[in-house]
Amino acid sequence: RLQASLNPNGLEVRRGERSFRLHDKVMQIRNNYDKDVFNGDVGRIVFLDGKERTLSVRYDDRVVPYDFEELDELTSAYAISIHKSQGSEYPAVVIPLMMQHYVLLQRNLVYTGVTRGKKLVVLVGESRALHMAVKNNKTRTRHTRLALRLQPLT
Known part of the structure; x- marks a missing residue:
């Protein structure tokens, strides 16, 4: 669109x-x-x-x-995810915050999204979703088995 x-x-x-x-x-x-x-x-x-x-x-x-x-x-690249935007800045950023996306309502993701904007940041959605994201400072543990994969073969 x-x-x-x-x-x-x-x-x-x-x-x-x-x-x-x-x-x-x-x-x-x-x-x-x-x-x-x-x-x-x-x-x-x-x-x-x-x-x-x-x-x-x-x-x-x-x-x-x-x-x-x-x-x-x-x-x-008219619209990209917060994940893909990491390391970049943009003149304007629009961040949708909806309760339907509760798994993604995390403080670190909102912070990353907000800090991508140079001149304008707009939060669109539900105020309670923003409230939930700001309160949620828990990051999900990722089980990658990286340490196991880095072990030398015997």
Whole structure:
């Protein structure tokens, strides 16, 4: 919906269920060392050629080319999760807080989301959801078995 509202026209290519349009905001979703782009990098499509089946994305001060076969490395970046936003800042951030998302109502997640905004942060939803998130300073224990996996094989 955001793509339709913010970038409704122009050249477009479809890849499965997703469409990519010239001037779309996109995010790299896996590391690509050959292209020197990494998971979480956000850029804008600045070139699209349907005949040659290529497009290019501007990341800050450089342009990175992609073949259409590589588009599974990109996703729309008009709206992203707090998790994907970590390490970045944005001019404006909108954070929905609803009781239906009670598992995600954690102080650390709200803090991370709020600190991503440079100029504007808007909290949308239920005040009791915000209250619950602020009170919840417990982080869930993750059972990754990392220590076990790092043990040398005998």
